[in-house]
Amino acid sequence: MLALLGGSASVGLAGCSALLSEDEEEEEETDFETTEHAEKAQDAWERIVDNPGPDAEDTRTEAYIEIEEAARDDMVMLPMYHSKGEFFWYDNVDLPRVGALGRHHVKHNRTEVEGDSELNLISASFDELDPIMSTDTASGEVIVQLYDTLTNYPAGVAEVENQLLESFETSDDGQTWTFTLKDGIQFHDGTDLTADDVKYSFRRLAESEFSERSNFVTSSTSGLGIDHETTDDGGIVPDSLAIDVVDELTVEITLQEPNPAVLDVLTHTGFSIVPEGIVGDVEGYDGEVSHDEFRTEMANGTGPFEYDEFSPGESVRLVRNDDFYGTVASVESIHWEINEDPESKFTYAMEKNADFFEIPTSYYDADLIDAETDDNGREFGTYGEFENGETTNYLAVPELGTYYFAFNVTNVPAPVRKAVAYVTNHEEFVNDILQNRGFEAFSFTPPAMWPTGRDGYQDWVDEWPYGVNEMDRDGATEVLEEAGFTEDDPFEMEATVYKTSPAFQDMADELARRLSGVGIELDTTTTEFSTLQDRGEDGDLEMYSLGWIWSWPDVAYGHFGFEPKNTDTSKMPNEATGYYLDWQANLEDES
């Protein structure tokens, strides 16, 4: 989900053959002595992988906490804030409260608009309606109206429910799942949904050259982990996925190992069910339409809305599916205006052209909020009045996203990393720089998913060793002095932040001010998102900013990136998929 953070659908430009010079000058002395923290994280991750069963939940919980502890105590990553989704909608609109997984899970068949037959929304730019290509929330929001998945999170609330599924069964060893589909569901063109469609859709996600997320099918830690055969170059042997069509409405999948997150993973738009054989991009099918056509010029799903028109860069319109098997929508159509500029988006919303919208920070005033917090930590109430005299509904949702500063440990010694954490005051950052449009983060895993619950999370915050919401310059000076960095002989470090997040630029500048005179000279560089990724994969970042958004609330689906062996940048992007930490350098058998 990294790609989400680069603004719109950015593609990670990998493989840019930047040669790492072997004779890099050793400017500062970095000792790669092994730390017990890296070992601890490696052990913990291996325990998570070895204990996938439903009865081993406590073991996994313990290991999750250990990974968080290791990352904290070794300060390889400094979480800054968790994202806050804020939504505004006019009084004549009635829509379900969005949950922590975000607005791109909301199916609009229950949305009602008084006095208008069309629901009007604003979307960022995107270029695909093909579920297996969608990695950004903008296209996800449209695809979820057109196509259904086996399970879903209604309105983005993190509780899995059956969508196309009637029921499911799990074998005793937890490796075979049998799914039974609801009877009588039809695609938009009137054909019946069958188990064959499910198999074909999963095969496309795994095997199609257009798939952006084939690991969701094949990988156990960041997906389902369906059993399959691999070719010599790491691809999948066509039609080797262990998916068995039992009868018209029953399909059986066999996993490589038990996986507690199966039903959660299946909610992802990549697993949307399309009619069998619609595109010829997997072996054994010629395809009814070309991929280009399927990508932008048509859609044929089981969802509550049907394709009407799509002008890339301009707008999308869908019309109601009157034969929808669930609650048929009350609005006749949905229209998305594609608009990415804050000023014109706000103009569009103030003209009342958008029923449901978000507002740019330049027009945001926290004093206008009148809201109360519900059981899920969401704030619900009103906001206003706006410049057009309207007061709207207001909803703030703690979303499952974490934004952080992280360090490549081979380029930045531990005392320096800790000093940065000491001078950080989360509360000030969130209030001053984000204008309160975020939540303080003391852990990588968001509080809503914390393995030991809300109380456990509170204990975690209380134990934060670098000063909770205070700037501790003395603590920073102390660790730096021990390491020999002083005001006169500072450690020089570069913080790389990406262009689309001005907040991180301000944060890095503020940190630079706080660290000057303590023994660290911090310079901020702003790059394109893709450049930051490239440099991360080349291992030449020092301190950098990034974010992670969970597609489903599974702690492992974020923690896999901390496994020290998976943070080896020399093996990225193919064999290693973790964060750009090079933490393996601190492991005993690696250093």
Added chain:
Amino acid sequence: MSRWRYFFKRLLLSVPVLFLVMTFIFVLLRMGPVDPVAARLGPEASGAEAERMRERLGLNDPLWEQYLDFVTNFLTLDLGKSWVIYGDMEVTRVISFAGPPTLWLGFWAILLPLFIGIPLGFYAGLRPNSGGDYIASVGGILWQAMPNFWLSIILLATLRKTKGGGWFGFDWYTFGPDIRSITGTPELAFVTANGIDWGTLASDIKLILPPALVLGSASMAAELRIGRTAILETINSNYVETAKAKGLTNRVIIWKHVFRNALIPLVPVITNEAFLLIGGSVIVEYLFNINGLGKIFFQATVQGDLPLAGALLFIFTVVIILLNILQDLLYTIIDPRVGYER
């Protein structure tokens, strides 16, 4: 006909420029920091897939062969495909839907200043140091000083507040043809099978006026100031004295002699403004959410969509070269002195 010889010499000079630009784009695409295969496949691609794609894109051919292919493709207007923004879409198709709005914007951004800036400048020049002159000149300087992005934001904020009747009951949305929003892309579907659809045309014009006014604001001021100076210079020249002495009426002198000569220094100003429009359209299109070439060029550069950015760069170059040729042609027609510089 040395005037025409001069013109053709200028025409021939644009050929090497075109090739230089194409070479530059080629080098950028093939030897730049972004690997085309990696950009298209993303980070999850396997080595074999990448190799297949290399072969398919002809990246394994010798470089000179690739260069020849590239140049012939560009010259035959086969501009390749977008990688990122409109994944795998032909650039020509992107231009087919994004080109018209940009042309529409550019057309009005040139036209508005012409019909506001030049008359005002001539008016000021004919009444030097009067109250009207001062107002026009100061107004011109103010217009030129206001940056486009700021002017856009102010216009958006002001116009949207008139919805439902703002000051004095003025409502921009219902003034003339109704529009839903002051942002967005004009439809440009006013030429229909049964003639021109005046309603659509009117709302398309209304939609483009604010951004065109912003985009043309700087040129309007420049044309005003240079027009004023040109008129003053011409009016005080000897042949006007002669004409006056011969007893010609003021009207004949001004309309027949002064205006034509005053237009000469304005030609490069007007064409140069047209170059600026290409750069300016990027920010204005973005702020008014017009899905045109400027906005797409901006997205392409930001998101590393090199083929799309390169192809658009090529198109912009061609446009600029054409504008240059047009400028030379206008010179040749208007100014009899062209080509006689020895």
